[in-house]
Amino acid sequence: MHQPEPNNWRNYIIVFFVTCVVFLSALWASNYFTNKKIDQLRGVEDKISIDLLSSETQFSLLQEMSCKDISSTILSSELNNLAEKISYSESNIGTENTDVISLKKYYSLLEIKDYLLMKKITERCGDKPIFVLYFYKNNDCSDCTKQGYVLTSLREKYPNLRVYSFDYNLDLSALKAMVSIYKVPDNLPALVINGKVYSGFQSIEEVEKTFPQLKATEKKPAVKTPSKTGLDVLTQVKDLINPPSTNTDVPVAPTVVPTVKN
Amino acid sequence: MDSIYSVIFYVFAFISVYVQMFFLVTFLQKRKQIVYSPDDLKLDNYPTVTIMVPCYNEEKTLEKTIKSLLSLDYPREKLKIFIIDDGSRDNTWNLMQQYNNNPNIRIFHKENGGKHTALNLGLKNLESEFVGCLDADSFVHPQALKRIMKTFESNDKIMAVAPSILVFNPKNIIQTVQRVEYEMANYVKKMLGFIGGIHVTPGPFSIFRKKVFDELGPYRKAHNTEDQEIGLRMQEHWYKIDACPDAYVYTNSPDSIMKLHRQRIRWIYGFIRNLIDYRRLLFKKKYGAVGLLTLPSGIVSIIGVIFLFLTITYNFFKFIIDKIIQLYTVGLNFNHIFSFDWFFFDTKIALFLSIVLYILVIVSVMIGRNMTREKRTFSFTIIYFIIIYAVVAPFWMLIAIYNAIRSKESSWTLEVERRARNN
Numbered sequence: 274m275h276q277p278e279p280n281n282w283r284n285y286i287i288v289f290f291v292t293c294v295v296f297l298s299a300l301w302a303s304n305y306f307t308n309k310k311i312d313q314l315r316g317v318e319d320k321i322s323i324d325l326l327s328s329e330t331q332f333s334l335l336q337e338m339s340c341k342d343i344s345s346t347i348l349s350s351e352l353n354n355l356a357e358k359i360s361y362s363e364s365n366i367g368t369e370n371t372d373v374i375s376l377k378k379y380y381s382l383l384e385i386k387d388y389l390l391m392k393k394i395t396e397r398c399g400d401k402p403i404f405v406l407y408f409y410k411n412n413d414c415s416d417c418t419k420q421g422y423v424l425t426s427l428r429e430k431y432p433n434l435r436v437y438s439f440d441y442n443l444d445l446s447a448l449k450a451m452v453s454i455y456k457v458p459d460n461l462p463a464l465v466i467n468g469k470v471y472s473g474f475q476s477i478e479e480v481e482k483t484f485p486q487l488k489a490t491e492k493k494p495a496v497k498t499p500s501k502t503g504l505d506v507l508t509q510v511k512d513l514i515n516p517p518s519t520n521t522d523v524p525v526a527p528t529v530v531p532t533v534k535n
Numbered sequence: 536m537d538s539i540y541s542v543i544f545y546v547f548a549f550i551s552v553y554v555q556m557f558f559l560v561t562f563l564q565k566r567k568q569i570v571y572s573p574d575d576l577k578l579d580n581y582p583t584v585t586i587m588v589p590c591y592n593e594e595k596t597l598e599k600t601i602k603s604l605l606s607l608d609y610p611r612e613k614l615k616i617f618i619i620d621d622g623s624r625d626n627t628w629n630l631m632q633q634y635n636n637n638p639n640i641r642i643f644h645k646e647n648g649g650k651h652t653a654l655n656l657g658l659k660n661l662e663s664e665f666v667g668c669l670d671a672d673s674f675v676h677p678q679a680l681k682r683i684m685k686t687f688e689s690n691d692k693i694m695a696v697a698p699s700i701l702v703f704n705p706k707n708i709i710q711t712v713q714r715v716e717y718e719m720a721n722y723v724k725k726m727l728g729f730i731g732g733i734h735v736t737p738g739p740f741s742i743f744r745k746k747v748f749d750e751l752g753p754y755r756k757a758h759n760t761e762d763q764e765i766g767l768r769m770q771e772h773w774y775k776i777d778a779c780p781d782a783y784v785y786t787n788s789p790d791s792i793m794k795l796h797r798q799r800i801r802w803i804y805g806f807i808r809n810l811i812d813y814r815r816l817l818f819k820k821k822y823g824a825v826g827l828l829t830l831p832s833g834i835v836s837i838i839g840v841i842f843l844f845l846t847i848t849y850n851f852f853k854f855i856i857d858k859i860i861q862l863y864t865v866g867l868n869f870n871h872i873f874s875f876d877w878f879f880f881d882t883k884i885a886l887f888l889s890i891v892l893y894i895l896v897i898v899s900v901m902i903g904r905n906m907t908r909e910k911r912t913f914s915f916t917i918i919y920f921i922i923i924y925a926v927v928a929p930f931w932m933l934i935a936i937y938n939a940i941r942s943k944e945s946s947w948t949l950e951v952e953r954r955a956r957n958n
Contacts, residue, residue, distance in 0.1 A: 275773040275823050278731045285827075286575075292553045296545075299887035306882035322730050358878055365883060418857070419864045426865035446807065477865060 406465035407438040416474040420462035554832040555895035583663035593671035603674035622647030648788035651754040667742035676783035694774035703785035715920035722903035728778040734822030760805025803935035844929035
């Protein structure tokens, strides 16, 4: 006597399509913002690339001249900031995403170029900042996370420390060349500090012990310094050679109080 | 692992959006059919109705409940009230004596046996064409019965009508958020009524044609949720259930988180167990919206809420552990400069889907409010509702699932033992 009511299949289908449209819109919105972010990163990378190229050119041009004339626009803080954004993109967009991988490769190349250029400048101008090449991998490496914290903390403490981090497994020939030149083992994390390889986790104390010269450059919180950018490393290098009192033609120098002097 | 997680997430998100959209589309199609009765509503005829009030230790609220029933705008000679004491240990039975001489009221006393036994005692003594139940913690709007009877009058295929349940006078945040939930539920119930998908005829003031019980049998224990069981049993036999949005019933909702917790464990446990008992309805197109929409969406919402909760908990602990590792490795570090950058704002697809879902929830509550003719529109209580339920609901769902599995196991052991004895 009671009959089943016919199902309203039309509604089931209409709602299916409406839901699909909602999903596609969400997908579109997500892609839109992801692409915006990737574009932003690419823009930053291009800017750094131009800055680097400009510094390199300047360096080549002025090779025969004194160190005080080298002004640089390499902003290591910009590189660091970029590193943070790339690692965020890795965890949120995905390590397999081709855009992210290409951004990372570009970034690694910029780091290598910055490293080589800085090495050249410091060699010529006589100062010895500490270069750290840090090799990590994304998976199965709990020590890498810890090492990352150690290096971030060290970098904040010692502005003279220049840290370049590389994904060991990144498929990039320049990176592979570096790995083979320094004979970096696959026991990660691995650090190459001023050309010497240290494999496995290195704590803050260990790094400080191995490089006592770091202490000399420690950033003292009591001294009120103007806001620092990556410029300060270069400025300090230059100030070591040409003290600010004699250096009147470098426009960026007077605003920075060189902490080494205190 | 990540991809499995994503697939699960998207499937659940899709079904959740689908179900909410289904209600919204139904609302847009049928909103003109939602009729509101005028205050001076007249019926073509007034059938006899019995309202059964099962009581167990209800001395505090019983009088108010009965008073509201006696104030119903319905011909006196057509209305009977059965007050059934299910072996109360407090003063309920004495309190009931005052109604002994009221021609509209009959009082019953029995040994404690559970709500369904009290209702069945009432059913045995029934002489009217229609029968309903009102929990002694609830009371009715004077027009509620007439409006429900009007719904029956509009279609003689309707076998039961569920009212709109409202939270009475919410005093604290727990009751306030329940009010929001009930408002949404009233909307969902009416939409399910349109598509034939109501799976529960709630204890407070659902009215049935007497022949429902004549033909399908009395109430069953049904894991202490007899109102869900009878709803499913009716659906199994294609008995039409509708909802009447302007028949208001006010209920005293749990006023503490623990009381709410206990109530919901019972409801969800009952839902799961009744679902298992009536699993033959699932995904069968001959059972219509109950099998295709209501029950599946119930399952999805239980699993979905738990899934979401576990994800948030997992991420929270991951964050804490990460911070602890950082603290151990480098100590406290105040050098870091915190700066806000839009770059780090999450723009994953999950974010946009969550926004859509929350908007749909907010829209549902607002339609619900509109349907029950409340003056209020948007308020922050909707946001509190979303936040509080997201935190507490997973616990009662997990416990209910655990209980459901455990009791299934024990009954299964019993079965095995019995089989062993027979051999």
